Amino acid sequence: MIEKILPSRVAVAEALFDPSDAVLFPGEEELIRNSVESRRKEFTTARWCARRALGTLGLAPAPILKGERGAPIWPGGVVGSMTHCTGYRAAVVARREDVLSVGVDAEPHEPLPDGVHETIALATEQRRERELRGMSPEIHWDRLLFSAKESVYKAWFPLTHRWLGFEQADIVLHSNGTFTAELLISVPEPDRATGPAANPAPTGFRGRWLVADGLVATAIAVENEPDTPAG
Numbered sequence: 001m002i003e004k005i006l007p008s009r010v011a012v013a014e015a016l017f018d019p020s021d022a023v024l025f026p027g028e029e030e031l032i033r034n035s036v037e038s039r040r041k042e043f044t045t046a047r048w049c050a051r052r053a054l055g056t057l058g059l060a061p062a063p064i065l066k067g068e069r070g071a072p073i074w075p076g077g078v079v080g081s082m083t084h085c086t087g088y089r090a091a092v093v094a095r096r097e098d099v100l101s102v103g104v105d106a107e108p109h110e111p112l113p114d115g116v117h118e119t120i121a122l123a124t125e126q127r128r129e130r131e132l133r134g135m136s137p138e139i140h141w142d143r144l145l146f147s148a149k150e151s152v153y154k155a156w157f158p159l160t161h162r163w164l165g166f167e168q169a170d171i172v173l174h175s176n177g178t179f180t181a182e183l184l185i186s187v188p189e190p191d192r193a194t195g196p197a198a199n200p201a202p203t204g205f206r207g208r209w210l211v212a213d214g215l216v217a218t219a220i221a222v223e224n225e226p227d228t229p230a231g
Contacts, residue, residue, distance in 0.1 A: 001014060001088075001090075001106075001210065001212055001213065001215065001217055002014065002083075002090050002092060002104050002106065002210075002217050002219055004210055005177070005207075005208035005209065005210050005217065005218075005219045006092060006102070006104070006208075006219050006221055007099075007221050007223060009094055009095075009098040009099060009223070010092050010093070010094045010099060010102060010221055011053040011054070011056035011057050011092065011093050011094065012053060012056075012090065012091075012092045013049040013050070013052035013053040013056070013090065013091050013092075014049060014088070014089065014090040015045050015048065015049055015088075015089045015090070016087060016088060017087075018041040018042075018044070018045045018089075019045065019048060022044045022045050022047075022048035023044070023048075024044055024047065025047070025061070025062070025063035025064075026063055027063045027065050028043075028044075028047060028063050028064065028065065031043070031065065031066055032044075042084040042089060043084075045084070045089040046082045046083070046084050046089045046090075046091055047064045047082075047091075048089075049082070049089055049090055049091035050064050050072075050080065050082060050091035050093065051064075052091075053080070053091045053092060053093045054075065054078070054093055056093075057078070057093060057094075057095060059075060059078065062075050064082075068157075068161055069157065069163070071157055071158065074093065077095060077096050077097070078093055078094070078095060078096060079093065079094055079095075079096050079099055079100065079101055079102055079158060080092060080093035080094070080102060081102050081103050081104045081151075081154045081155075082104075083104050083105045083106045083150075083217075084106070085106050085107055085108055085215070086108055087108075087214075087215075088106050088215055090104065090106060092104050092219075094221070096224070097224060098223065098224055099221050099222065099223055099224060100159065100222040100223070100224050101155045101156075101158045101159050101220075101221075101222045102154075102155060102219070102220065102221045102222070103150075103151040103152065103153065103154030103155030103156070103207075103219070103220045104151055104154065104217065104218065104219045104220075105147045105148075105150035105151045105154065105217070105218050105219075106147070106215055106216070106217045107143050107146065107147045107150075107215065107216050107217075108143070108214065108215060108216075109139075109140055109143060109211055109214050109215055109216045110140055110143060111140050111142060111143060112140075112142045112143055112146055116146070117142045117145075117146075119166065120145070120146055120149060120166040120167075121142070121145055121166075122167060122170055124170060125145060125170065125171055128172065128173065129141045129142065129145065129173075132173060132175060135175060136175060139211055140216070141173060143216055144173060144209055144211070144216050144218070145171055145173060147209070147216050147217070147218040148171045148173065148179050148181070148207060148209065148218045149166050149169055149171060149181075150218070151207055151218040151219060151220050152164070152169045152171070152181045152183075152205055152207070152220065153169075154220075155205055155220040155221075155222060156183070156202065156205075159201065159202060159222070160187050160201050162185075162187055164183070164185065167184070168183065168184045168185045169181045169182070169183055169184065170182045170184060173209070177208055177209055177210060178206065178207065178208050178209070179206075179207050179208070179209055179218070180204060180205070180206055180207075181204055181205040181206075181207065181220075182203070182204045183202065183203055183204055183205075186201075187201035202222070205220045205222070206220070207219055207220040
């Protein structure tokens with residue numbers, strides 16, 4: 001499903017159930033040792049998907065451990081993102097030379113639990129949602145907004161290694177299956193004199209969304225533009 005809203009240079013692997021042959025690699029078991037069975041299954045299957053996606057890129061299976069704020073640690077030269085919800089798990093990966101960052105999220109296509117929408121939606125976003133509900137009432141725009149914000153954070157953090165709250169991204173959902181995100185936060189530019197060259201912090205993102213089979217999915221891929229030849 002998610003592959004429909006990502007560029008072809010991103011490898012995708014999905015699962016609608018937890019396969020019996022999905023196993024954890026060294027180091028992963030410690031991350032999930034005290035978790036309940038349902039959490040163990042989604043964690044294990046998401047990593048099973050990740051290894052399948054890495055294989056699509058011609059890369060060997062590898063443990064997917066956790067780094068800062070629980071972000072996945074991908075093999076060198078690789079960017080990726082994972083998501084899971086009831087009845088769906090997925091992982092996406094790409095070579096960093098092609099894609100600088102990627103963020104995906106899947107959610108059940110149903111209203112958010114009571115009280116959640118008010119904590120994640122800006123006043124401007126709520127106003128736009130009301131307009132969208134008038135045009136397409138069959139879509140749960142509140143859940144779509146939540147998913148888009150999750151994808152924004154997953155794309156943002158690997159580029160900046162900084163937290164981003166729900167209130168720090170203003171999402172504009174479009175009925176044509178796209179969305180934009182304006183980031184309401186400033187990040188100091190990297191000190192290129194004392195540290196390695198880095199890409200400047202993004203000020204916004206463009207993404208795509210899809211509703212199908214009882215799920216809503218959102219995706220952002222920050223593609224690496226080739227250098228412009230001199231002359």
